[in-house]
Amino acid sequence: MSTPDDHSANPAGPAGSRPAGGAAAGQSPPEAIKAVPVRHPGRWVAAAVLLLFAAMFVNMLVTNDAFDWPFLFENMFSPPVLVGVRTTLILAAVSLLIGIVIGIVVAIMRLSDNPILVGLGWLYTWFFRAVPRIVLCVLFGNIAILYQTLELGIPFDNYWLPLLGIEGDARFYSVPMATLLSPFVAAVIALSLSQGGYMAEIVRAGLLSVDKGQSEAAQALGMSRGQVLRRITLPQALRVIVPPTGNEASAILKDTSLVSAIPLTTELFFQLQQVGARTFNLFPMLVAACLWYLMITSVLMVGQHYLERSFTRGDRGAQEQVRRIKSRAAS
Amino acid sequence: MTRDTGAGAGAEGTENTQSTENPENAVVTGPGDDRMVVAENVHKSFGRLEVLRGIDLEVRRGEVMCVVGPSGSGKSTFLRCVNHLEKITAGRLWVNGHLMGYRQRGGRLYELHDTQVARQRRGIGMVFQNFNLFPHMTVLGNVMEAPVQVNREPRAEARENALRLLARVGLEEKAGAYPRQLSGGQQQRVAIARALAMRPDLMLFDEPTSALDPELVGEVLDVMKNLAEEGMTMVVVTHEMGFAREVGDSLVFMDGGVVVESGAPREVLTNPRQERTQAFLSKVL
Ligand SMILES: Nc1ncnc2c1ncn2[C@@H]1O[C@H](COP(=O)(O)OP(=O)(O)O)[C@@H](O)[C@H]1O
Numbered sequence: 001m002s003t004p005d006d007h008s009a010n011p012a013g014p015a016g017s018r019p020a021g022g023a024a025a026g027q028s029p030p031e032a033i034k035a036v037p038v039r040h041p042g043r044w045v046a047a048a049v050l051l052l053f054a055a056m057f058v059n060m061l062v063t064n065d066a067f068d069w070p071f072l073f074e075n076m077f078s079p080p081v082l083v084g085v086r087t088t089l090i091l092a093a094v095s096l097l098i099g100i101v102i103g104i105v106v107a108i109m110r111l112s113d114n115p116i117l118v119g120l121g122w123l124y125t126w127f128f129r130a131v132p133r134i135v136l137c138v139l140f141g142n143i144a145i146l147y148q149t150l151e152l153g154i155p156f157d158n159y160w161l162p163l164l165g166i167e168g169d170a171r172f173y174s175v176p177m178a179t180l181l182s183p184f185v186a187a188v189i190a191l192s193l194s195q196g197g198y199m200a201e202i203v204r205a206g207l208l209s210v211d212k213g214q215s216e217a218a219q220a221l222g223m224s225r226g227q228v229l230r231r232i233t234l235p236q237a238l239r240v241i242v243p244p245t246g247n248e249a250s251a252i253l254k255d256t257s258l259v260s261a262i263p264l265t266t267e268l269f270f271q272l273q274q275v276g277a278r279t280f281n282l283f284p285m286l287v288a289a290c291l292w293y294l295m296i297t298s299v300l301m302v303g304q305h306y307l308e309r310s311f312t313r314g315d316r317g318a319q320e321q322v323r324r325i326k327s328r329a330a331s
Numbered sequence: 332m333t334r335d336t337g338a339g340a341g342a343e344g345t346e347n348t349q350s351t352e353n354p355e356n357a358v359v360t361g362p363g364d365d366r367m368v369v370a371e372n373v374h375k376s377f378g379r380l381e382v383l384r385g386i387d388l389e390v391r392r393g394e395v396m397c398v399v400g401p402s403g404s405g406k407s408t409f410l411r412c413v414n415h416l417e418k419i420t421a422g423r424l425w426v427n428g429h430l431m432g433y434r435q436r437g438g439r440l441y442e443l444h445d446t447q448v449a450r451q452r453r454g455i456g457m458v459f460q461n462f463n464l465f466p467h468m469t470v471l472g473n474v475m476e477a478p479v480q481v482n483r484e485p486r487a488e489a490r491e492n493a494l495r496l497l498a499r500v501g502l503e504e505k506a507g508a509y510p511r512q513l514s515g516g517q518q519q520r521v522a523i524a525r526a527l528a529m530r531p532d533l534m535l536f537d538e539p540t541s542a543l544d545p546e547l548v549g550e551v552l553d554v555m556k557n558l559a560e561e562g563m564t565m566v567v568v569t570h571e572m573g574f575a576r577e578v579g580d581s582l583v584f585m586d587g588g589v590v591v592e593s594g595a596p597r598e599v600l601t602n603p604r605q606e607r608t609q610a611f612l613s614k615v616l
């Protein structure tokens with residue numbers, strides 16, 4: 001293994017020493033092939049160039065004062081930033097979870113044989129995948145313009161009560177929207193509705209990936225539709241659902257940085273920017289944001305790896321399938 | 332036995348007692364009637380394609396009926412109609428006295444709710460060509476699944492029964508294995524045990540050995556033969572003419588969505604009366 005070229009020259013390792021078919025039976029095994037491997041000078045040139053760039057980059061990190069590393073590390077873990085990290089994590093986790101539940105429900109609607117549910121499900125995915133998350137955030141931040149209060153009652157009372165000659169209204173309970181819809185709640189709603197749209201497509205693809213014979217066998221055993229879904233189809237769909245859901249987890253984590261538009265200001269990125277603005281030293285805080293998001297998503301990736309492994313344990317076919325799905329998602 | 336051909340040598344006395352208590356929903360009721368499956372003029376279309384074009388047949392309790400016929404003749408479709416995996420488009424189909432998929436009242440048919448159809452299916456076991464074992468469950472899990480989930484049997488009891496069934500198909504030592512770790516023949520025997528776990532009155536087999544390597548066919552047929560000897564009512568779509576001759580009580584030849592000929596297996600196999608039967612048998616025998 002002196003050069004990386006060894007692989008391409010001798011991929012099968014000691015396979016060359018196997019007896020060559022029936023004709024050679026009984027003979028001693030032939031000598032292993034010792035050929036000069038093909039050289040790849042291009043790789044060395046590329047490696048040298050990259051090394052040069054890397055050196056320049058490191059040099060800049062160390063020598064450029066704009067990074068102000070001591071300041072960066074001093075403020076990266078300051079209490080308001082840590083609160084920001086917590087808000088971001090909770091917001092991402094809650095939104096993802098609700099999004100998954102919405103996604104499952106909408107996917108089941110779209111696969112049902114009730115045309116109304118199919119249409120509603122389609123409408124949902126269409127709308128929430130078409131509207132950008134930042135727009136949703138601003139929208140739900142300003143929803144109080146649409147409804148100042150949330151009221152519970154019998155609809156259209158302003159029309160039918162006068163017809164019956166009754167004065168007053170048929171509203172039993174009301175709360176001001178502002179108390180109900182705190183910025184955090186608005187953020188959760190905006191992000192989980194959007195997430196639900198994406199999860200619906202992922203879950204639908206997962207459910208469709210399960211062989212039809214599976215639900216037929218389950219039905220033939222007398223299982224109800226719900227039982228078939230819960231016990232047979234959904235568990236098998238998970239191996240297709242889990243890998244892209246991992247990607248969705250990092251996506252929504254990063255998109256929590258949009259909720260300052262609501263405005264929900266306790267979120268990580270806004271907090272770091274605030275520190276930068278207050279100290280007139282913005283750039284290190286932007287770098288700190290990169291580092292924070294890098295750290296959190298890296299932890300997520302490790303978790304995703306183990307989650308996927310636990311779903312496909314001992315199943316080579318499934319592991320292969322997951323690899324294919326991931327490479328398709330990556331390209 | 333089909334009524335239209337009259338070739339059935341063993342079709343004695345099937346036109347007996349009509350039901351007494353519930354004449355519309357159940358033509359076959361009570362111990363007095365020995366008909367497990369009654370198909371009356373069953374039609375099935377997929378859009379424009381008419382796959383079943385008037386099937387009339389009856390399967391008595393304890394009878395093993397083998398169904399043969401060329402590919403595409405509607406054999407699988409008919410089996411799937413029997414447990415209502417497919418809705419029939421015309422005719423009537425009763426299993427064990429129950430009109431499959433519908434309730435008849437005042438001369439009208441009412442579709443049954445999903446859960447009611449599911450209840451009707453509990454008494455009908457089905458074995459598929461591709462086994463369709465649940466890959467995310469162990470062999471034991473596969474066999475226990477329906478008794479626990481559907482019948483709400485206590486786990487310990489279901490487990491004991493499952494192990495007994497696995498022993499019966501010769502696979503108790505594979506209880507902890509996953510389906511993918513088994514050979515095709517072993518998987519199909521697990522599938523049979525899984526269906527038996529619901530204590531069905533009727534077993535449907537759709538080409539149970541067609542996906543198997545030749546050397547594995549025998550072990551599955553042996554299990555089916557034992558089942559037949561224990562008196563299980565079975566409808567078996569198969570290309571195994573040896574099995575049909577040896578185990579079958581009756582043989583039905585289907586072609587183009589109709590029953591072309593039926594009767595005692597030996598009779599039909601050695602003395603086919605219809606030209607289409609002769610042509611088919613000359614190809615497979
Ligand atoms: N779900 C379906 N939709 C449309 N056509 C179908 C469907 N299932 C079966 N068919 C058609 O019905 C015919 C009979 O099929 P099948 O019952 O599987 O035949 P067999 O089991 O005798 O080979 C075939 O032409 C097949 O293409």
Ligand SMILES: [Mg+2]
Nearest residue numbers: 406407408538
């Ligand atoms: Mg078939």
